[in-house]
Amino acid sequence: MESPEGLMPTKTEIEKAEQEIVPKSPEVEIAEISNEDLEQHTISAESHIEQQTAEILPEGEKRLESSSSSMDVSLELLDKTKQEFGLDAKLQEVQAEANQIADETRFDIKTITEEPSKKSFDSENLEFTVPDRKKTVLGFTREDISGFIQSARGKENIQYVSPEGQEFFTKYVNKQEGMRDNTAGL
């Protein structure tokens, strides 16, 4: 919002910047999903994995039963042949592989959901929390190289690389009010 011509601006530079950072565009509001929705999505994904993995052996046994019953073989021959063929061991191996895939996927999902929050829009506080919005300016690439301690202290170490390969290091400090302050550039 602009003040009438000739008058002093009613907002400080910081307030103006905040206004620019928090656009209330409908696109952002529509695109946002809540933490609860994400949690529900995660639960559904994990439930799908659980179900798929648990069905590997029973589904196989069902197929085996329906096919072998139509072959009209005795239970004795069926059991003996299973042993000779090593059917149970082979199916157990397949189940173990399915379990491993499920474990890996669960771990990946956990890693995604527990990722430290670097969100561009915080739906609960209705504000942007990205410490840096310059990541694609002039072809610079940006990498967050802050460690756990920096994150815990509300600081971020960001490395920028220019299109020519020149590296720049910047430290950002989040003030308590949630405002961004670029304190140092080495």
Add this chain to the structure above:
Amino acid sequence: MTNNLQKKKQINDTLAKYNARIEVVKARRDKIIFDFLDYLKEKKLEKLRSPLK
């Protein structure tokens, strides 16, 4: 894109990879069962032939 949307997309991608991998496992299971049924058929024929020998 928001952080939660990014996470949702990443979860979907992970799930798609899981589905692809689990389909391979299912195909392996079905192949084992198919091979076993073939073997069982042979055994049944063997048994049927043996009294004739």
